[in-house]
Amino acid sequence: MKDKPLYRVPAVIALVLTCAAVALGTGKSAKKTVELKDAKGNDVGTATIVSKGTGVEVKLDVKNLPAGEHAVHFHQNAKCDPPDFKSAGGHFNPGSKKHGFDNPEGHHAGDMRNFTVKENGTAKATVSDADVVLGNGSEPNSLLANGGTAIVIHAKADDYKTDPSGNSGDRIACGAITP
Numbered sequence: 607m608k609d610k611p612l613y614r615v616p617a618v619i620a621l622v623l624t625c626a627a628v629a630l631g632t633g634k635s636a637k638k639t640v641e642l643k644d645a646k647g648n649d650v651g652t653a654t655i656v657s658k659g660t661g662v663e664v665k666l667d668v669k670n671l672p673a674g675e676h677a678v679h680f681h682q683n684a685k686c687d688p689p690d691f692k693s694a695g696g697h698f699n700p701g702s703k704k705h706g707f708d709n710p711e712g713h714h715a716g717d718m719r720n721f722t723v724k725e726n727g728t729a730k731a732t733v734s735d736a737d738v739v740l741g742n743g744s745e746p747n748s749l750l751a752n753g754g755t756a757i758v759i760h761a762k763a764d765d766y767k768t769d770p771s772g773n774s775g776d777r778i779a780c781g782a783i784t785p
């Protein structure tokens with residue numbers, strides 16, 4: 607009787623493979639909602655990534671963040687370990703560029719424009735990125751490639767030119783983007 611569950615193993619494997627095949631077959635994700643956490647692990651809202659044209663658009667709906675202008679980027683690892691979020695790595699940079707829209711050697715695929723948090727600590731803002739796709743993870747510039755990426759909000763604004771991160775200060779919120 608003890609070996610009975612073994613009979614189920616091939617069936618389970620078949621089911622998993624079928625699901626994987628279906629998932630790959632349907633290919634691209636068109637939308638991804640990411641939960642953002644601050645350095646203390648508190649929920650500070652969401653970033654909803656949608657495919658737009660040949661890139662993506664990111665709808666930020668955040669709360670409990672310091673008022674003012676903040677940098678937001680895609681970073682290379684889908685890993686948001688508090689409190690410093692260093693685990694997210696550098697900016698997502700499949701094209702091996704330098705940082706910043708105003709940098710002659712720039713810019714990283716993960717670079718985006720700053721957004722502003724209101725005095726009450728909230729923001730509803732839309733930023734875009736023409737250099738990345740959601741895709742299915744097989745494209746080099748897919749946010750889902752190599753296990754995924756992260757979206758990171760910084761303490762300060764991005765100056766759009768200082769390598770490697772626009773002099774944007776601490777990482778104050780992070781959300782993993784996983785396949």
Ligand SMILES: [Cu+2]
Pocket residue numbers: 677678679680681697758759760771
């Ligand atoms: Cu960043």
Ligand SMILES: [Zn+2]
Pocket residue numbers: 679697704705706713714716717770771772
């Ligand atoms: Zn950058």
